[in-house]
Every structure is written in C-alpha cells, then in structure tokens.
Amino acid sequence: MRIPPRYTHRAAIAVLGAATLLTVAVLVFIIVFVLNKGLPVLSLSFLFTNPQDMGRAGGILPTLVGTLALPLLAIVIATPLGVGTAVFLTEYTQESATTMAIRFGTDCLAGIPSIIFGLFGYIFFVTTLRMGWSILSGGLTLAFMILPTIIRTSEEAIRAVPASYREVSFSLGATRWQTVRKVVLPNALPGIVTGVMLGIGRSIGETAAVIFTAGASLRMPHSIFDSVRTMSVHFYILAREGISSQNAYGTAAALIISVLAVNLAAYWLMNRYLARRS
Amino acid sequence: MAAKISIQDLTVNFEGRPLIDDITLELPANRILGIIGPASSGKTTFLRALNRMNELTPGFTAAGQVLLDGQDIYHPDYDVVALRKKVGMVFALPVPLPLSIYENVVYGPKLQGRHKNSLDRLVEESLKAAFLWDEVKDRLHSSALRLSGGQQQRLCLARTLALGPEVILLDEPCSGLDPISTAKIEEALTLLKDRYTIILVTNNTKQAARVADDTAFFLMGRLVEHGPTERLFTAPRDRRTGDYITGRFG
Numbered sequence: 001m002r003i004p005p006r007y008t009h010r011a012a013i014a015v016l017g018a019a020t021l022l023t024v025a026v027l028v029f030i031i032v033f034v035l036n037k038g039l040p041v042l043s044l045s046f047l048f049t050n051p052q053d054m055g056r057a058g059g060i061l062p063t064l065v066g067t068l069a070l071p072l073l074a075i076v077i078a079t080p081l082g083v084g085t086a087v088f089l090t091e092y093t094q095e096s097a098t099t100m101a102i103r104f105g106t107d108c109l110a111g112i113p114s115i116i117f118g119l120f121g122y123i124f125f126v127t128t129l130r131m132g133w134s135i136l137s138g139g140l141t142l143a144f145m146i147l148p149t150i151i152r153t154s155e156e157a158i159r160a161v162p163a164s165y166r167e168v169s170f171s172l173g174a175t176r177w178q179t180v181r182k183v184v185l186p187n188a189l190p191g192i193v194t195g196v197m198l199g200i201g202r203s204i205g206e207t208a209a210v211i212f213t214a215g216a217s218l219r220m221p222h223s224i225f226d227s228v229r230t231m232s233v234h235f236y237i238l239a240r241e242g243i244s245s246q247n248a249y250g251t252a253a254a255l256i257i258s259v260l261a262v263n264l265a266a267y268w269l270m271n272r273y274l275a276r277r278s
Numbered sequence: 279m280a281a282k283i284s285i286q287d288l289t290v291n292f293e294g295r296p297l298i299d300d301i302t303l304e305l306p307a308n309r310i311l312g313i314i315g316p317a318s319s320g321k322t323t324f325l326r327a328l329n330r331m332n333e334l335t336p337g338f339t340a341a342g343q344v345l346l347d348g349q350d351i352y353h354p355d356y357d358v359v360a361l362r363k364k365v366g367m368v369f370a371l372p373v374p375l376p377l378s379i380y381e382n383v384v385y386g387p388k389l390q391g392r393h394k395n396s397l398d399r400l401v402e403e404s405l406k407a408a409f410l411w412d413e414v415k416d417r418l419h420s421s422a423l424r425l426s427g428g429q430q431q432r433l434c435l436a437r438t439l440a441l442g443p444e445v446i447l448l449d450e451p452c453s454g455l456d457p458i459s460t461a462k463i464e465e466a467l468t469l470l471k472d473r474y475t476i477i478l479v480t481n482n483t484k485q486a487a488r489v490a491d492d493t494a495f496f497l498m499g500r501l502v503e504h505g506p507t508e509r510l511f512t513a514p515r516d517r518r519t520g521d522y523i524t525g526r527f528g
Contacts, residue, residue: 164369183375
C-alpha cells in the first residue's frame, strides 16, 4: 500500500517540526533552569570578591580569572599551530598517504575523551616537565585538546575558498605565501573563527582535563605558573562535595552567561568584518 | 625582427596524455594572435603553458621550449613569479577578488612593493586603458563583486595591465559577455597592441576575424594552420581550417 504524497509531506513537516521543537525546548529548559536558580545569587560582589570557607561564602573572583586565563592561553597556542597545520596540509602538500594519515590522526585525536588529555597533561606537563598544577600546564593541555577541531574547521574553510581566486593571485605574480596571506586566509577567516569559537567553548566548559593539570586552588593566581580553579571546576567541587548548591548555581549561571557573551562578541566581530569587506 | 615569443616543439601532457602536441610557433611583438579551434583542441592549455599556469595543477608536464625574449621560461632557473608579471592573463570567467575595485587593480603592483604614492595614477591609467574608468571612477572603493559581468571582465583586464606586462594572454574573455561589453574589450585590445603582444583564445571565429592580426587554428592539440588573419579566413590552406571557419565542422 502506498501512502499518498500529500500525507507523507504533512507527516514530514510534523516530525521535523517536532524534532526542532523538542531540541529548542530542552536547550531553553536547561538555560532557564540554571539561570532561575543561579541569577538570584549572581551580583557584582559575587563575581568580584574572593571566596571564603571553600566557597560556602564570598564570591568567585579567582575562578573567573581562571576561566579567562586557561581558554585564552589555549587559544593563543592552538590557533597558530592549528591554522598553520591546516594551511600546510591544504596549500603546500598534495593529497597523499601522509596527509591522509595526518588527517586520520587528527580525527582520532578529536574523539579522545578529555580526561585522557587531562591524564596526559598531568603526566607530561605537570610531572615530567615539572610545570606543576598551573595555568601553563592547563592551557597547554587544553590547547592540544582543541587543536584537532581548529585544524579540521580551518581546513574545511580553506578548501571552500574558490580555486579561481588562487589562480588569479598566481597569475598576478603572487608567490604561494602571498596568495595564502592575501587571498586564502582572509576569505577563510569566518570558518577559521568558527573553529576557534568551538575551541573556546570546549575549553571554557572543560572540567576533567583542567582538574588534572591546573589543579583546583582557590587562591588568586599571580602568574601562569600558579594553580587556578576555573568556574566549571568550582561548580563541580561545590556540587560534588555538597559545599553550597546555591553558590554552585550562581557559578553555573556566570559560566553560561560568559559562554553566551563570548559567542555574541564573536558574531558581532564577524559581522563587522564581513560588512567591511563587501 | 626577432620574435617576442618563440615556441619550439611544445608538448604538454596531462597524466601522460598529450593535450598539446608538438607545436612550433613564432609570435612577433605588438600584434594580436587569435587562436581558434573547437572545444578541447588545446587552446587553453597552450595559453596556460605560456605563463606556466598549467603546473599549478598536479599531473601536468611540459616538454619543448618557450622562449620569451630569447630566454627559456621552462629553464629551472627561470623565475616564475617574474614570468607571470611579464605575461599577464585574463581568464574566461571574470574573477574579481572579493576586494574593492581599487584593491583589485593594485593587487599585483602592491605585491611587488610598488610605492603607495604612484598607485592612484596607476589605477586611473589601467582602468582607462580597459575602458572602465568612466563607469567606476566615483566608486573605486566599493566592492568589485557589485560590478556587472562585463565590467568585471574589464576590471580583470585593467588588473592585468596594472602589472606592466609585456604579453597579455586572454582566454575566451568575452564568452559570457553581452555584445556591448564585448565591443568595448575588443576596442581596448586593438588600442593595446601598440604596447603589448596579445594572444586571444576565442570560440568566436568572427571575433578573431575582427581583432586578430594573425590567426592560428588548433585541432586536437595540434596546430593545423597559422597565418595572417585575412589570408587564413579568405584562403585557408588546410581543408579542415576552411570547414571550421565556415561552420561545416561537426
């Protein structure tokens, strides 16, 4: 028996619409739930004072610093490495067994659970290189964790730049590097930024890899060699140890708002960049 | 007079298959050579062999000699960047870079470190020579992507002229253009041959008859016939040339 197309058409709209609705509803529920519990706790003094009594009282200032410092360090390290690798793979090599092996390797790396990166960071940076629990160890670990994402999204973005642009650039007497710098990278930038944003998002929310490498000190760090606690770790400890669920939700709300803020800022910058170019 | 470009036994292979087969041709300076021939007769490959664009695609190999002012451009020591500055190219489809009109014209000169002060004049001269200046002089800094197809192709010509080339290669530059834009480009080319050596690949035999001083007929990677345009069109020596020109060719 064949169902008439007008019914399958309606059924498709209903099913796809329901899927979308459910997804959005779950997202909104999570955000509203956390903000509902956390916003009453949030205040300027909560954000900008030091915690007391392991976080039962006081604010979250050091964890705010940690949440800024770790992703920043990770991005500063991973972006040049990742974009450089992507440019080399796409512009300077021909597709071969080696490039396929490298691509396969980065894909595998992207799928490794973050706690494995944490363990690696702990053994390599914290212990072997004697960096200790520090912003530096944590930043380096996060950098390696987000590197595959940045490489793959940058590669896709670079491949999407029309080949004709490169041809024109070469025909006008440009070297390969001049072509990369003047034509390929500017046109791939929106895609590259998307990859970097994904990386920032992942590293802001990362907990497992951070506990192992940056530690969980609640003291204000003075340099990148000091241990620090990020908001995600703080939230985890407050909730896990039953220290203060109220302050845990306050921290979670601050975390969600900062992720939203980072994304909004990136979209705004990107739109400004695109508007200026066209 | 010595030839500007002298091509000797040029063969271009793609993955072992010849696209251009043993072509020998002498091009004097300050003339327009029209290259005609049916699809996949090797016209574009031939053109791209003259500024070594073929080698950007893996799988291409070239044998034989191409002498520009007596120097072999395929010699390992020959500077390919300098070659492409001397031998400019306009592609079949207009491809303005996603930059302003002004930035498109100065793209090449800027890469060579040309001083900023002289760029304004260069932009004006190049756009005038490409018959585009009057249409864009008030919006030089708006995006080149907003120009019409015909304007874009003239911009591509201006961009090539701004390099200060000696030879200009044009690969079916009017294939997607309306008759008025085509006429403007043809008019520009006729004036430009005083300063440049021009090679024009075209699918439109009438265009070759209108603008080319000499015409070459390519067929399946081989040069069938080459001579002054008028002679080639009125008294072709090879039957195949005559058949193609009169449209009897399948």
